[in-house]
Amino acid sequence: MTKPATIRDVAAAAGVSIAVVSRVLNDGSGPVSAGARQRVLQAMQDLSYRPRVAARELKSGPTSTIGLLLADVTNPFFARLADSVVREARSRGVQVVLMTTQEDPRLEEEALATLASRRVSGVIATPTATNAGAWQHLGDLQTRVVFVDRYLDSVPLADVVSIDNERSAREATEHLLELGHRRIGFVSGPLSTTTGRSRTDGHLATLAAHGIEPESELLRNIPFRGDQGADAMGSLLERDDPPTAIILANTAQAVSGLRRLRQAGVKVPSELSVVVFDDNPWTELFAPALTIMRQPTELLAAHSVDLALSQQPDATAGRTLMVEAEFVVRSSTAAPTAARVPSN
């Protein structure tokens, strides 16, 4: 009803100057007598005074806010990441502005402009496009840029936090090879993303190392969002020589892919082994429980927040932090059955 109290109102009520109030506000910033402090505190109570962030920010430059620019909160992996980032940030008294891009370069560019005008101290992002100019501008504004999960080679000033995707793909592929699989379907994200590329590289390298001729027809690069997992799965199954195992990049791809599998009546793992690059609570619920690659979300978040908040004098080159993913073997992978072994 009444308009918000300002620092002046508090000062008046406490019978001191605004400088004193400011000092008790920013605790260590100067001497205040016990009595004055008491009266100020009391006045703040009475007037239910709350300092305005905007005013504070105006003076003291960069704020204790970080931007979190995610491709898709609906993706459980990103949701968990968001949860962890928000928690981690909160524990350091930092706020998080969440924005989503839906994998749309235009939205991303817009979001970056807004973040720039906010003068956030750092941005944690899963980049979608090479908005090189925008990222650069952010850097010029002294905003730390941290890429998490994926990154852009064209933006060297950014820090990177991620799992070793190439190695993870290798691990998954090796697991299947050891079980005896020779034709492995690989559904990755777009090759325009580092995740898509690294995993594909790791996969192909592993095949090569085991003397297996990679068949490019077994590779599917589809968007992370959406239902294309079903089509990818379908086209893979319809081959004369269908794969005996498959690796899926994503929860969304897994859900739509598995749905197609079910429609086709394909049995897992007897007819097809399945590995998914993403863990979820329900993943165990699926029959059979899925073999998955688990990313340490908490850790990714902690490091990202760390970097986003860190001052870095020489901001021309970013740092790279790799954390370990955990491969969890459950029941969706097994040796290929004779029935599906190639006839050649």
Place this chain on the structure above:
Amino acid sequence: MTKPATIRDVAAAAGVSIAVVSRVLNDGSGPVSAGARQRVLQAMQDLSYRPRVAARELKSGPTSTIGLLLADVTNPFFARLADSVVREARSRGVQVVLMTTQEDPRLEEEALATLASRRVSGVIATPTATNAGAWQHLGDLQTRVVFVDRYLDSVPLADVVSIDNERSAREATEHLLELGHRRIGFVSGPLSTTTGRSRTDGHLATLAAHGIEPESELLRNIPFRGDQGADAMGSLLERDDPPTAIILANTAQAVSGLRRLRQAGVKVPSELSVVVFDDNPWTELFAPALTIMRQPTELLAAHSVDLALSQQPDATAGRTLMVEAEFVVRSSTAAPTAARVPSN
């Protein structure tokens, strides 16, 4: 590298006064000659100038920012809500500050204080506790408070957007009664939440209306977060007289509850019918596909943002908006089999 350009730098570069720059910035706010506008625009480009939100906010009071205070982003329902809210807000040029409370009253109180100091124009929240004072203070600051999904009776100034939980529970219960079930387990959220209460009320009222004596031992009020669904499920199954059907409030409860079901080797729906209050992509993947109550997230979000942004002169009493939930019958519900029909 160089420090961010201010409005003054732009003015200098364009050879005009800051007033002119300000006018081209806020398009309609005054006359500017075409020539001047051109030069200013050019200068802004060259200096890659970005107006500072903080300064703007300082002047013009409430900002175009809303707070989104969720209990748990990890809950897919809330994640979808967040996604929709962010999208909806973006389409109106409004930013979203996301905060999570983890159902912890203390965290919630903290978050509310921060939001107050931010002078956000509105807050959309799934309240956890009766931080009545904090909510009131927010209202005093002219911040619209919108409760979504759940609400607090003790905060009358807030708007409410939600499904009709009582009716939804009724619908679910009636479905099961029609199939012939008589002993229905009901796992709800805490009775301290309106969702928990309304659904329980709806359920019990429906039983009563059908002349069925409600057994309070079939009711379980457990937290929305965490794994207590498993215990609830377990204790229900261990009864001499176990229910033939069960209603679960939540994805988290469903996941842990269903896991327990699987461990116990209970067959769905032949031995137990299951209804879940929440839809998810994987819900169809579960064998058998789950019968669910689907909340219209998009709509909830759209209305919430609407209200959060709306000016309301008489802010003493909030508005209430109910949207319709959709009950989707799939394969996890069926008539109870003779084998489990009570022997009495």
Place this chain on the structure above:
DNA sequence: TTGTAAGCGTTATCAC
């Protein structure tokens, strides 16, 4: 220990 006063980057109100 306290108070005064000069900004911080914008917007908006005036005179010109």
Place this chain on the structure above:
DNA sequence: GTGATAACGCTTACAA
């Protein structure tokens, strides 16, 4: 059309 100039609420030298 344009340009001074006074706010906005706060922090921070610097003086007292």
